Amino acid sequence: xxxxxxxxxxxxxxxxxxxxxxxxxxxxxxxxxxxxxxxxxxxxxxxxxxxxxxxxxxxxxxxxxxxxxxxxxxxxxxxxxxxxxxxxxxxxxxxxxxxxxxxxxxxxxxxxxxxxx
Numbered sequence: 001x002x003x004x005x006x007x008x009x010x011x012x013x014x015x016x017x018x019x020x021x022x023x024x025x026x027x028x029x030x031x032x033x034x035x036x037x038x039x040x041x042x043x044x045x046x047x048x049x050x051x052x053x054x055x056x057x058x059x060x061x062x063x064x065x066x067x068x069x070x071x072x073x074x075x076x077x078x079x080x081x082x083x084x085x086x087x088x089x090x091x092x093x094x095x096x097x098x099x100x101x102x103x104x105x106x107x108x109x110x111x112x113x114x115x116x117x
């Protein structure tokens with residue numbers, strides 16, 4: 001168990017170090033989210049998966065930026081990760097795209113916001 005936690009911590013640190021230079025690719029995100037789902041979505045990989053598939057939107061003192069997509073309220077956590085994985089696997093052209101842009105591309109297509117009347 002300690003070895004697994006140490007490996008997870010090193011993976012997490014590696015992803016964070018990579019993120020300092022450039023965001024992980026969609027392929028990296030798929031691997032991270034798959035590992036999270038395999039562990040019942042209760043590990044450091046789940047936290048990293050959430051960072052990209054469910055950005056909090058609380059950035060800056062003026063509140064959240066406008067959302068580019070609108071998720072159903074019941075779609076959270078592991079269910080959201082499964083949706084993103086499904087969409088990314090169905091779009092192999094996005095494999096080398098940075099994870100934030102890849103997620104935005106698939107989520108805008110799957111969950112567009114309805115315009116107000």
